[in-house]
Amino acid sequence: MKFRITPIDGGVCAVDGIYASGVNAGFKQDGYDLGFIRSDKELDVAYLFTTNKFQAAPIKYVLNRGIKTTNFILANSKNANAMTGDEGIKDIEEILEFLSQKISIKNPIMSSTGVIGVRLDKEKIKKGIEKFDFNEKNSNKFAKAIMTTDSFEKEIAFEVEGDFGKFRIGGVAKGAGMINPAMATMLCFITTDANIPQNEMQEILKEVNEVTFNAISVDGDTSTNDSVFLMTTRDGGYEREAFKEALKQVMQKLALDIVKDGEGATKAVAFVVTGAKSKEEAKIVAKNLTTSLLVKTALFGEDPNWGRIASTVGASNVECDEKRLKIAFENIVVYDRGNIIFDEETERKAHEIMKRREFKIYVDLGIGEGAFTGYGCDLSYDYVKINAEYRT
Amino acid sequence: MKFRITPIDGGVCAVDGIYASGVNAGFKQDGYDLGFIRSDKELDVAYLFTTNKFQAAPIKYVLNRGIKTTNFILANSKNANAMTGDEGIKDIEEILEFLSQKISIKNPIMSSTGVIGVRLDKEKIKKGIEKFDFNEKNSNKFAKAIMTTDSFEKEIAFEVEGDFGKFRIGGVAKGAGMINPAMATMLCFITTDANIPQNEMQEILKEVNEVTFNAISVDGDTSTNDSVFLMTTRDGGYEREAFKEALKQVMQKLALDIVKDGEGATKAVAFVVTGAKSKEEAKIVAKNLTTSLLVKTALFGEDPNWGRIASTVGASNVECDEKRLKIAFENIVVYDRGNIIFDEETERKAHEIMKRREFKIYVDLGIGEGAFTGYGCDLSYDYVKINAEYRT
Structure with missing residues (x-):
């Protein structure tokens, strides 16, 4: 393997063309609780979701539509929008419809974490959307916006260079409890510009997930909302082994951060x-x-x-x-x-x-x-x- | 069903011909930690053991010998005699050999609970045996002797009367942690004089166990030592449904006592x-x-x-x-x-x-x-x- 992996700053925004931020929409007393990751161009996206049979509304929304490309991810904490039935999905549609009046979006995705069994407060979310500065490139604010019982934000980014040229990859995750090898209340968003073929995205994501997020456990409980998203602008270079290794380092770092931040954990x-x-x-x-x-x-x-x-x-x-x-x-x-x-x-x-x-x-x-x-x-x-x- | 089940005192000694007691052998600072249940005549015995693959030495000892009748059960707390290999079995043999010099025993059984991975202190146990009054009928002392983190002793007895005549049944159990539906660090000893056919003993015990001890959980951990013993003098009456119901009431009471006494449990x-x-x-x-x-x-x-x-x-x-x-x-x-x-x-x-x-x-x-x-x-x-x- 002739490639070099170097840590860089910027989280998901380390990748050119990626914008991200977070605001307070009033779910948390203070601190960010609503965020976005977006790009001007459409991104190919691969994802893995919880094995819990009661998948939350945002997961059903993505699966129902079979989304393959997107240019906008909206994420909130404090409410999982799970066990909310068809109304939960309609709430997402209404929120994304509102969002589309503010910025041009294509196949937007929503992602939620928090309490199960309570309808989303759409008005709060809309007011939060009003506060978004869509031109911010602040991965850290997004990382904070998706935190629930997390005590620190989880971010990482690498630049990878080799014979194939170079690419960047960055990730953000949340999760501190309800964590189990079957992927549990953790959300993870990874951006890259690697020119990875669409058919390899899902395969590599799944393979790397097995030895990273599926290898951790905080409490053995598998949530309704676990999600890992991988998105690419395809503007950079690509070599399978280099990409797989870099993705593994990103996901392993974020997975171990979740374990270290396990609720009440001292070790x-x-x-x-x-x-x-x-x-x-x-x-x-x-x-x-x-x-x-x-x-x-x-x-x-x-x-x-x-x-x-x-x-x-x-x-x-x-x-x-x-x-x-x-x-x-x-x-x-x-x-x-x-x-x-x-x-x-x-x-x-x-x-x-x-x-x-x-x-x-x-x-x-x-x-x-x-x-x-x-x-x-x-x-x-x-x-x-x-x-x-x-x-x- | 024409039978009447009445609670009576006496625990395992409610059955005629059953002796039991406990002494302090020096494992606990004070309080009983070594006990016996015995009878002058040989008792038919049925048993169920843990599904843990690392069965403790006392369980292997019983299974190796295929014991079907016994007149003596020796039980200790504070040491499980588990993960102790062939030496653990030899320790049991030496202890029971010593016991046989004190009283006439036939196919004696040993049962242990406590820390895993530490050899038994044979000398302490022998000194404890020296203290036994083999003519005591004190189920409560035995119940205390098998307690580990238990906060109260678990005992029950019933007299059952019907067209078939009458029989008695009494039980003692321990367990407060490492309790799981697959039967975990719990010991249970049940005596009866019901004239139950040998081939029905195992079958009924297993059936009743499924809805009693296998229905409880304190912490999801399955121990190396779980054991349920059912012994009968065969001196009383018997009717299948009446016996099954009485056995269920005995085991359910003891199982629920274990849950109520779950380590740190408030509910x-x-x-x-x-x-x-x-x-x-x-x-x-x-x-x-x-x-x-x-x-x-x-x-x-x-x-x-x-x-x-x-x-x-x-x-x-x-x-x-x-x-x-x-x-x-x-x-x-x-x-x-x-x-x-x-x-x-x-x-x-x-x-x-x-x-x-x-x-x-x-x-x-x-x-x-x-x-x-x-x-x-x-x-x-x-x-x-x-x-x-x-x-x-």
């Missing part, structure tokens, strides 16, 4: 599962480790209670054998294929590792070649606080 | 799922509702956030349709087949219901005839506290 932990019978079985184990309440509370307590990890593996209904299993906290092996290596010294070292903000736990099943790395966080008092008090 | 909630395509799909939905962190924290916050319930149904990968779904908190319908019925008055009423210690949430999918009721609890700060600090 981000990578569960590196190897030696499973298949990749699928490795993924099941990794997912169960990231969602087990007993594992998550042990992480919070910085307790190297490897028995809970072993028990979670055993409960995963995958092929496993306690005489082949191996568990390590970073380089500290605590259980080695039937042998408990957990003297005071080992425990102390494992405990030290768990005090870190980020670390890896290795679980080798010793059965086959299947491998998958899942990313999770701990479960703290604050998770309970945030979610017990969210709506009221 | 016990029944999720009554109906109208699913099949019983299996109803069970999946009920299980997901009892394990969803967002639902559990909403219960703790007494927040009638029905959107989280809907989202969990949609994420369950079962046949469902938002235009057919109906959700109610007891008799307060909040979402009715496409219509959001959630004005201030409805919200206030639903909130009032959620303040109760116990209540029901009804979820009708409106698709088919499948029904299942799952029992769960809320997720509180104390759950995190108990589990973050458990081992250290």
